Amino acid sequence: MLDEDLVRFFASKVKTGFYGDIRLIESEGLFLAVENGEFKNVSRLRDCGFGIRLMKDGIWGSASSNTLSKRAIVSALGSAESYLKAKLDSKIRFNIKPESNTVNLKPTWKEDLRKVDINKKSELVLELDNAARGKKIISTMSGYNELISQWMIGSNMGNLVSFYNSYPFLYVSAFVKDKNSVQSISKTIGGNCGFELFQSDAAQELGAGARKDAENLIGAKVVKGGKYDVVLDPSMTGVYTHEAFGHATEADAVLAGGSILEHKLDKKVGNDLITIVDDPTIPGAAGSFVYDQEGTKAVKRVLVENGTLKAYLNTLETSNRLGLSPNGAARSFNHTFNPIARMSNTFIKPGDFKKDIIEDIKDGISFYGFRYGYVDPATGKFMFKSQCGRKIKNGKLGEFVRDVSLTGLTLDVLNKIDAVGSNFALNPGDCGKGGQWVPVTSGGPTIRLREMVVGGQ
Amino acid sequence: MDSEVLLNAIRKSRLNADFQVTASTKISHSLSLERGKLTNLNVNESNHIYVHCIYKKRASIVGAPTGEKGEVLNLLKKAYELAKISGSTDTQSHFSTERHKGSGSSKGTNKANEAELISKILSAKNAVQSELNPYSINLSIERSNSHLHIANSNGISGDWEGSIASAESEIMAKEGSDQASGRNEESALDIGGLDLEGLAIKTATLAKNMLGGKPAPSGAGEILLSPETSKLIIEFLVSAMNGEDILKNRSFLAKRKDTEISSKLIKLYEEKSVRLSPYNRSFDDELTPTSSKQLIKDGVLKTYLHSIYSAEKMHEKTTGNYFPSSSGNINVTNLRLVPGKASTDELISKIKRGVYLIETGDSPNMSTGDFSAMIVNGYYIENGKIMHPLKETMIGTNVIDLLKNVRFIGSEMITLDGISAPAIMSDNVQISGK
Numbered sequence: 001m002l003d004e005d006l007v008r009f010f011a012s013k014v015k016t017g018f019y020g021d022i023r024l025i026e027s028e029g030l031f032l033a034v035e036n037g038e039f040k041n042v043s044r045l046r047d048c049g050f051g052i053r054l055m056k057d058g059i060w061g062s063a064s065s066n067t068l069s070k071r072a073i074v075s076a077l078g079s080a081e082s083y084l085k086a087k088l089d090s091k092i093r094f095n096i097k098p099e100s101n102t103v104n105l106k107p108t109w110k111e112d113l114r115k116v117d118i119n120k121k122s123e124l125v126l127e128l129d130n131a132a133r134g135k136k137i138i139s140t141m142s143g144y145n146e147l148i149s150q151w152m153i154g155s156n157m158g159n160l161v162s163f164y165n166s167y168p169f170l171y172v173s174a175f176v177k178d179k180n181s182v183q184s185i186s187k188t189i190g191g192n193c194g195f196e197l198f199q200s201d202a203a204q205e206l207g208a209g210a211r212k213d214a215e216n217l218i219g220a221k222v223v224k225g226g227k228y229d230v231v232l233d234p235s236m237t238g239v240y241t242h243e244a245f246g247h248a249t250e251a252d253a254v255l256a257g258g259s260i261l262e263h264k265l266d267k268k269v270g271n272d273l274i275t276i277v278d279d280p281t282i283p284g285a286a287g288s289f290v291y292d293q294e295g296t297k298a299v300k301r302v303l304v305e306n307g308t309l310k311a312y313l314n315t316l317e318t319s320n321r322l323g324l325s326p327n328g329a330a331r332s333f334n335h336t337f338n339p340i341a342r343m344s345n346t347f348i349k350p351g352d353f354k355k356d357i358i359e360d361i362k363d364g365i366s367f368y369g370f371r372y373g374y375v376d377p378a379t380g381k382f383m384f385k386s387q388c389g390r391k392i393k394n395g396k397l398g399e400f401v402r403d404v405s406l407t408g409l410t411l412d413v414l415n416k417i418d419a420v421g422s423n424f425a426l427n428p429g430d431c432g433k434g435g436q437w438v439p440v441t442s443g444g445p446t447i448r449l450r451e452m453v454v455g456g457q
Numbered sequence: 458m459d460s461e462v463l464l465n466a467i468r469k470s471r472l473n474a475d476f477q478v479t480a481s482t483k484i485s486h487s488l489s490l491e492r493g494k495l496t497n498l499n500v501n502e503s504n505h506i507y508v509h510c511i512y513k514k515r516a517s518i519v520g521a522p523t524g525e526k527g528e529v530l531n532l533l534k535k536a537y538e539l540a541k542i543s544g545s546t547d548t549q550s551h552f553s554t555e556r557h558k559g560s561g562s563s564k565g566t567n568k569a570n571e572a573e574l575i576s577k578i579l580s581a582k583n584a585v586q587s588e589l590n591p592y593s594i595n596l597s598i599e600r601s602n603s604h605l606h607i608a609n610s611n612g613i614s615g616d617w618e619g620s621i622a623s624a625e626s627e628i629m630a631k632e633g634s635d636q637a638s639g640r641n642e643e644s645a646l647d648i649g650g651l652d653l654e655g656l657a658i659k660t661a662t663l664a665k666n667m668l669g670g671k672p673a674p675s676g677a678g679e680i681l682l683s684p685e686t687s688k689l690i691i692e693f694l695v696s697a698m699n700g701e702d703i704l705k706n707r708s709f710l711a712k713r714k715d716t717e718i719s720s721k722l723i724k725l726y727e728e729k730s731v732r733l734s735p736y737n738r739s740f741d742d743e744l745t746p747t748s749s750k751q752l753i754k755d756g757v758l759k760t761y762l763h764s765i766y767s768a769e770k771m772h773e774k775t776t777g778n779y780f781p782s783s784s785g786n787i788n789v790t791n792l793r794l795v796p797g798k799a800s801t802d803e804l805i806s807k808i809k810r811g812v813y814l815i816e817t818g819d820s821p822n823m824s825t826g827d828f829s830a831m832i833v834n835g836y837y838i839e840n841g842k843i844m845h846p847l848k849e850t851m852i853g854t855n856v857i858d859l860l861k862n863v864r865f866i867g868s869e870m871i872t873l874d875g876i877s878a879p880a881i882m883s884d885n886v887q888i889s890g891k
Contacts, residue, residue, distance in 0.1 A: 001762055032543075035705070039545035043518035044535070049503070066522040076500070083488075083498035083571055092494050118543050139705060159714060168494065175707070175824075182706070182824035225853050225889030226675055256491045257593025257629050260636065336501045374818035376833055377628050378593075378638035380586040382850060383831030403822060407831045407851050453672070455829040455851035 002026055002068075002162065007154035009070050010052060012110035013077055013329050014156040018084075019055040019096045021156075024048075024068065024294055025335045027149035028114070032122060034129045034142045038391035041120070049335040058092040064336045094320040097293050098159045105163040105290060109194025113146045113166055118157055118196045121146075125170070131207025132174040136215050139184070142172040142207070153295040161295040163279070167439050168197050169428070172207050174214040178228065183217040183402050185210045185369065185387050190428035192439065193284040213369070217388055220402040223454060229364035229392070230406060230452045231357055236386055238442030239370040241276055242346045242431065244410040245384040246442075249278075249303050249311070250329075250341040250433075251318035253377050260380040261309060269309045270414030273351055276304040278313060280328065280344030286428035287344035287440040291328065294339050295371045298328035303346075307414070313341045340434060348444035351420025356395070357448050363394035365404060365454055370427070373405075380410035405455035413449060421446035458523070459615035460606040463839060466529035467610050472537045474512035477609040478529060479742065481505055485601035488574045493582055493594045494782030498571070510536035511551070517545025552609040555775070557746035561730060561790075562741030564602075565620035565647030573648050575597055577624075578792045581653040585628070589661040592631035593653055596657060598624045600648050605742075613744045621735035622648045625656045630664035637670065637846070639663035640816065641685075641835060644873055646735045659798040663815065672890030673837040679884040680852060680859070681804050681838070684871040686814045688878035690856065691725065693792055693821050696750065698760070699787040700767025700776075702823065709826035709856070710758060718758045719860030724795040729777075731791040736875030738790050740777065747777035747790050756861075762787045789875070796879035797866030800865040801861030803868055803880045806841040812852060812888055825855040850890040859883050 002024045014020035026048040033041040049066035050073065061080035065072045121144050129142035147167045152161040169190035176183050187210045232240065253259040262267065279296040280288050289298055294316050301311050305327050312322065313329035318341055330339035358366065366389060373384030389404035390397045408416075426443035463478040470476070489497045505522040510516065510533070517539035520531050578598050585594055600622040609613035623644040630637050639660040645651050682690065694710075702708035710718065729747040730737045738747050743765050745887045751759055763771070764779035764786055780788035805813060812835050819830035832850045836843045860883070867880030 033545075035547060038547040039543070040545055040547045041518070042516070042539060042545045043520070044539060045518075045520040046522070047520075048522055059495055060497040061499075062497060063502075065502045066504060076502075079500035080498075092496070096721075122543050139707070177706075178636075180825075181822075181827070182709075215620065222853075225829075225851060225887055252491075256595050257631075258595065258627065258638070263831075335504060338497065338499070376638055376818075379636055379848075381833055383851070385829070403825070403827050403829055403832075405829050405851065407849060411851065424493070453849050453851060453889060455831070455853055 002150055002152040004152065004160065006070065006073065007152060007160055010073050011154060011156040013074065014054065017056060019156065020052065021294065022050055022052045022154055023332065023335055024050045024152040025149055027147060029147040030146065032125050032144045034125050037126065037129055037133065041341065050081060051309050051335040051338065052076050053338055054084060055096060056084050058094060059084060062338050094317055096316045096320065098155050098157050098316060099297060101159050101161050101295055101297065103161045103291065105440045107164045107166065109166050111195040113148055113168055113195050124198055128170060128172050128203035128207045131204045132172045132210045134211050135210055136176055136218060137174050138177045139175045140173065145169040151293065153293060159295050161289055161291045165192055165289065166194055167192055168195060170198065170203065171208060172210045176212040176218050178218050180400065183214065183220065185214040188428055190286045190439065191284045192286055192288045213388065216400050217402055219348045220388065220400040223365060223389065223401040223404050225455050227451050228454045229361045229448065230454065231364065231366040231446060231448050231451050233446055234423065234443045235370050235427050236367045236384065237348055237444040237447050238427055239373055239384050240413065241348050241444055242343060242440065242442035243373055243375045243384065244380065244413065245276060246343045246346045247375060248377045248380065248410060249313050251312040251314045251322060252341045254312055255318055255321060258378040260377065264309045267309055268307050269411055270304060270307040271417065272306045273417060273420045274304055274307050274414055275302065275349040277302055277349055278343050278346045282345050285345045285426060285441050289344065292330045292339065293332045294330040296326045296328040296330065301327050311342060315339060315341050332439045333438055337436045340436065342433065342438055343431060343440055345426060345441040347426060347442060348420065348447065349424050350424045350445040353419040353421050357398065357419050357421055357446055358392050359395040359440065361392045362394055365401065366390045366392055366397060367404060367406065382410060383407045407453045407455060416449045416451065417447050418450055419448035458606060460608045460616050462608060463529060463608035464612065464614050466533065467608060467761040470530055470533045472533060473508050474540065475552055475610045476539050477509045477607065479507045480523065480606045481603065483601055483603045485599055486574065487597060487599035488578055489597040490578050490582055491595055493586065499535060506532055509533045510540045511548065512537060512540040514548065514550065515540045515546055516548035517544045519529060521703045527545045549769055552611055553612045553613050553744040553765065555746055556613060557615060559738040559739050560615060560617045561737045562618045563646060563735050563737040564618050577648060577651065577653050579884055581657040584654045585657040585661045588658060589665060589862040591628045591661045591664060593629040594657065595627040596653065598653060607742065607744050609744060615740045615744055617738060619735055622646065622651050624651050624653045624656060626660040626733060628657065628661045628664045630668055632668050637664050637667035639667065641691060642873060644735065646733050650733065652758050667834050672849045673812060673847055673888050674891050675889050677885055678888045679808045679882065680886045681808060681811065681813045682881045683815045684869060684878045684880050686817060688871065688873060688876050689820065690792060691876055691878055695762065695789055695792065696785050696787065697823055698762045699785060700761045700763040700771055701786065703761050703799065704770050705765055707824055709824055712757050715758045716758060719753060720757045720863035721756040721864050721868050722797065723753050723756055723860060726751050726793045727789045727791065729790045730791060734791050734875060736791050741779045742781060743779040745775045745777040745779065791875045793877040794879060796868050796870055798868050799865050801867055801869055801880055804865055804880060805838055805843065807865065807882065808838045808841060811838050812847065814852065821856045828859065829853045850888065852886045852888055854886040858885065864875050
């Protein structure tokens, strides 16, 4: 259990004229990995520590340690102050005003991960791996991860917030082989919740889904690179929304001159079909939280409303510098990192396109499942690769294709979307930025885009 | 703490199992500059212990922060219990029994010096601002010092100390609504070894030159990989040589040992000790001695890279390459692709139609070697001349084809993350643009 006294001790030691905050964390994780029905890794990892920040004259000094003691806090304060003593003037001026919350949130999960027997978890992952295997599957990789953490966040302004996060996560990959290549399909389930996430046939369905989709890739060819009309499933829609657009709404990137959305608030960035939301308040979703890691209450953020940019994702610093309200988007991976502006559960709001979304595509590609991708938020250049694709010819789905990728410029693409489906799904994952990984979800409906550059051979 | 303490704890535990205990400490000092202004100065300190246990062919790992009394013994017991209850069975049978010589420690000469960090970053910013005045300058610099102590129940132990300094630059250029960016990084044994000013100017020049990007015409063409993207391909090759991925048929290099995988121009070496390198080690993270070796000789793949697990399962000798990280379990100490004689300008002049790939975020597909990449930064070249910077352009090829078609290797090298790489020129890649 984290000790509130350490927060108070820290607050009492922050010198007049400084803003100071502290984040304490204790975490424990269990990781079970199975390959081809056999356990490959079983590990339990525990961690704890604190991170502090001091701010004066627009410059942060920060320090962290994984020793939870008053002595270590004094030492960290000395390190953080040593830089600030150099009296460098950053010429950036801002104030930090945390919400005056004093909250001690109790866990909201139904089934505490720590109280579930390890054998039950082992059986779950074996069942998952088994469901993914089959005659045409050459190998499988499956796993169960859990990470439970308690956070305590306070400052010398008197606020003190503590809460728990609990992330159970199940993943599976099924591999197939033909004379040209080895291909795989991966599926995941995850949330910020308890073991109740895995009720019913979740493992069976996940494993069987990976097997079935992987089998479709046997004999799949590589598409010829060029321009096509494309259709993205909810997973790929989510990746575009998160990677290509969402990162550009993070206000630290905006302030650093590294976002295509700088100076675009209240301006049109896409067509009227597009509404993009980042919502950390969805119960149990992997990207959900009640308070961020600066102690600000998280709220639903409508980033784009009918094509108009309405909000950035803000920390206490970025909101003050931009003259906006904080919206609880400051997240940190653990105590060693300072909170930065991050997404939570990010998606395009479903539309009302009811017709068959491929029916008027003459020559196109449909993308299914995200494999990987990246974006340069400063220019909006992005590249995403899907787990598989299907050709579309004259309004009909055709053969499966492999290693299919999509590239473009973020804002051009927002205007190329001409149909937004009424279906909806969110997919869990981890988002990396500045070396920090945080759980998120991304998703939306099926969407159609015209004249996109598709990579292949 | 040192490895003797860990050896004693293993002996005292009297548990009927095999153990390896790893204790690591790291202190890092970093400084960042956002849009030309100093913003954050950070000191991180972390100490952790990991215990790997093998009990009757079942394995487990437990880890915790250090600082508590009797912690090593406590963790040995926890690992033992976990292995007994539900240990993994697809595992190695033993820990290292090989003795290594020395530590290979690669330690810088000075401790983290706040004034030096500040001075380095500010002078780089001032230089780039006065010379190129870009739209936005973001720089960061870090120096860290690490200690590693490892011991196992076979009585093998090792202690290593190392330092590393690294810097990153991200610079944006803007003209009207056209915006371009460049990124570069460097590493050295110590802050004094970093040329942040040169790095920032190189990055700002790149960003400025990338303004006005256009798609390339689609079709087959030649490719010149910058030293940075050539490093990316070499790094990928190393990860594809991972014995475990070979064993499990997950790598496109499976069954290709002693076969030709590239042009004869490709000569790739691992060197366990390089002057002033932060990556020198005499033992890996399983206490297996590291070794200098040729990985690709005249185009022929000469070895896979092993942990104890994969060496044992494949009945091959250990190679001392177990360095687990977030990107995989296998890595090398230092790596060098032997350079050629042509300058970058000379290589460009040899291209009839193709692209110069300076930056991509892509990596090839491990199981197929297929490489489909977006050109984040690069140029379109025709008749030996740079025509224009690129946007919305992808290239597609297979790594084996790319390497077998190598026509020239450049003379200009970068050394980053322990990898020394020159530019590579190849042909017959598919360009997808207009």
